[in-house]
Amino acid sequence: MRKFKTESKKLLDLMINSIYTNREIFLRELISNASDAVDKLYFRSLVDETVSINRADLAITVAFDGNGRTVTVSDNGIGMSKDDLDKNLGTIAHSDSFEFKADQAKNTPGEEKGLDDMTDVDIIGQFGVGFYSAFMVGKKVQVVSKAYGSDEGWMWESDGVDGYDLKPAQRETHGTDVIVYLKDNTDDESYDTFATEMGLKNLIKRYSNYVRYPIQMEVTKTRQIEAEEEGETPHWENYTEVETVNSMIPIWKRKGAEVSQEEYDEFYKTDFHDYEAPARTFSVHAEGALTYDALMFVPAHAAYDYYTRDFKKGLALYSANVLIMDKCEELLPDYFSFVRGVVDSADLTLNISRETLQHNSQLRAIARRLEKKIKADLVAYRTDDREGYEKFFENFGRNMKYGIYSSYGAAKGAVADLLLFYSAQQQKLVTLDEYLEAAPEGQNAIYYAVGSSLEHLAKMPIVTTVLAKGHDVLLCPDEVDEFCFMAMMDYNETPLKNVSSEDLGLTTEEEKKEAEEATEKNAGLFDAMTDALAGKVEKVVVSTRVSDAPAVLTCEGPVSLQMAATMKAQMG
Ligand code: ADP
Ligand code: MG
Numbered sequence: 062m063r064k065f066k067t068e069s070k071k072l073l074d075l076m077i078n079s080i081y082t083n084r085e086i087f088l089r090e091l092i093s094n095a096s097d098a099v100d101k102l103y104f105r106s107l108v109d110e111t112v113s114i115n116r117a118d119l120a121i122t123v124a125f126d127g128n129g130r131t132v133t134v135s136d137n138g139i140g141m142s143k144d145d146l147d148k149n150l151g152t153i154a155h156s157d158s159f160e161f162k163a164d165q166a167k168n169t170p171g172e173e174k175g176l177d178d179m180t181d182v183d184i185i186g187q188f189g190v191g192f193y194s195a196f197m198v199g200k201k202v203q204v205v206s207k208a209y210g211s212d213e214g215w216m217w218e219s220d221g222v223d224g225y226d227l228k229p230a231q232r233e234t235h236g237t238d239v240i241v242y243l244k245d246n247t248d249d250e251s252y253d254t255f256a257t258e259m260g261l262k263n264l265i266k267r268y269s270n271y272v273r274y275p276i277q278m279e280v281t282k283t284r285q286i287e288a289e290e291e292g293e294t295p296h297w298e299n300y301t302e303v304e305t306v307n308s309m310i311p312i313w314k315r316k317g318a319e320v321s322q323e324e325y326d327e328f329y330k331t332d333f334h335d336y337e338a339p340a341r342t343f344s345v346h347a348e349g350a351l352t353y354d355a356l357m358f359v360p361a362h363a364a365y366d367y368y369t370r371d372f373k374k375g376l377a378l379y380s381a382n383v384l385i386m387d388k389c390e391e392l393l394p395d396y397f398s399f400v401r402g403v404v405d406s407a408d409l410t411l412n413i414s415r416e417t418l419q420h421n422s423q424l425r426a427i428a429r430r431l432e433k434k435i436k437a438d439l440v441a442y443r444t445d446d447r448e449g450y451e452k453f454f455e456n457f458g459r460n461m462k463y464g465i466y467s468s469y470g471a472a473k474g475a476v477a478d479l480l481l482f483y484s485a486q487q488q489k490l491v492t493l494d495e496y497l498e499a500a501p502e503g504q505n506a507i508y509y510a511v512g513s514s515l516e517h518l519a520k521m522p523i524v525t526t527v528l529a530k531g532h533d534v535l536l537c538p539d540e541v542d543e544f545c546f547m548a549m550m551d552y553n554e555t556p557l558k559n560v561s562s563e564d565l566g567l568t569t570e571e572e573k574k575e576a577e578e579a580t581e582k583n584a585g586l587f588d589a590m591t592d593a594l595a596g597k598v599e600k601v602v603v604s605t606r607v608s609d610a611p612a613v614l615t616c617e618g619p620v621s622l623q624m625a626a627t628m629k630a631q632m633g
Pocket of ligand 1: 098136138140141149150156157159187188191193237
């Protein structure tokens with residue numbers, strides 16, 4: 062049998078130009094490698110007494126040269142020997158980090174040696190391709206490295222086309238510098254930001270904010286210099302300072318009991334750009350076939366674009382502390398689209414570019430569990446803080462009702478019991494369960510009325526009639542209410558009935574007969590009225606449905622007057 066030969070030139074080209082949709086992720090990949098290198102050295106120090114490393118000294122540095130158009134990512138991690146450079150960077154799709162992680166999982170030396178900080182090692186690499194993303198933005202990449210414990214440094218250099226060179230190089234201590242020489246003459250404006258302080262800081266914050274080692278950058282700051290002598294005015298001066306750009310601590314990985322609400326609020330406000338602290342905060346820490354951590358929030362108010370087409374639902378998805386997706390839609394059902402938050406799992410099978418997932422079944426499993434958690438929290442909210450819940454409902458209730466309507470009722474099992482409606486009898490918001498609990502014996506329907514406002518609805522003749530007969534009516538001034546109820550049809554098998562469009566079965570046969578007779582007797586009058594209102598009404602009859610009002614406008618068939626008006630408005 063013949064061996065396949067790799068056309069590495071083609072493969073590299075494919076790698077560089079086809080797998081990523083987003084050039085800027087090169088920085089995420091280089092930082093992830095630096096983090097892995099530092100993690101590996103830290104791990105060595107845990108299992109090998111001769112390696113003495115202070116965790117606090119381990120760091121990643123990002124530097125740039127605006128004129129020379131270079132970006133450098135350095136680490137003081139494990140470093141690479143000449144052989145390592147050859148093997149790890151000379152072979153596409155060879156991941157030493159993946160092997161390292163596999164070994165680590167197999168040997169679990171942590172337990173044997175009684176170490177509990179093994180969970181502190183969190184290797185990101187897996188496919189052995191991330192490094193090559195540097196060639197998406199770089200015309201040349203140099204890697205200067207010195208392996209821990211060795212005294213010779215080596216440089217790997219390549220233009221990403223023909224091959225690479227390896228030559229001796231100087232480096233003070235163990236670790237690696239990856240120097241990317243940015244391409245020139247590109248139309249892509251993002252290149253102009255890659256070698257700037259702001260541009261790099263933004264990318265670090267966006268993708269690598271929770272990498273667990275400090276990512277440091279020399280930043281420029283200004284300070285005011287006080288006047289030393291009289292007559293002089295104070296002036297401003299630029300100076301540079303090394304700053305840690307990432308926040309490092311993934312708050313969602315910490316146990317709820319260890320984190321104060323203030324810390325959660327701060328995290329929420331910063332990461333989700335909200336001026337107000339969240340109304341609810343809750344987390345999930347799942348272990349088993351799929352291990353993940355999730356932290357979720359219910360905002361205290363709807364985002365300005367929440368009820369527009371521009372709004373995108375979703376939770377941020379992280380894998381091993383590195384951002385994969387800002388808004389992973391699959392993690393939230395439409396009716397809970399207001400929830401913000403983060404899911405982090407090292408177990409996700411990512412696709413090779415680490416931009417999406419291979420298996421949606423993993424997402425679906427997580428989403429199912431999160432949905433249960435959201436539901437449970439909202440129920441607890443309603444029970445523990447009714448006032449707060451009513452405010453929440455004012456913000457997001459419409460969305461849950463819309464969720465039922467847009468799923469043709471399929472979502473009712475998930476959210477119908479969370480809905481609130483205004484009770485005409487109790488003069489406050491009630492759940493459907495509360496409505497039924499208060500209903501008189503024998504009432505086997507939920508009555509509702511739709512209209513433009515609560516005041517208007519409360520005065521509707523048909524509403525006062527039903528109330529007078531001892532039945533409560535839910536007053537629904539929200540346009541979506543009727544659509545929601547039509548889609549639901551029933552609530553736990555109790556039918557939902559619109560008081561103005563259905564025969565409610567509240568009149569006796571005798572009353573009906575009387576009305577029919579009265580209609581017949583006065584046929585002349587009603588015909589004259591129908592003629593006078595031609596084009597506006599279909600017929601005029603005596604009704605059993607009014608108690609204290611002289612007349613009522615109603616319609617037959619499935620579409621109520623209110624719904625007809627809404628549809629007409631929508632069709633323009
Ligand atoms: P992956 O990170 O998925 O393994 P990469 O293409 O990003 O794939 O990197 C390939 C390999 O190169 C890594 O597995 C690692 O062994 C080595 N490597 C890359 N960057 C560094 C670094 N900064 N320090 C030490 N080793 C590195
Ligand atoms: Mg990598």
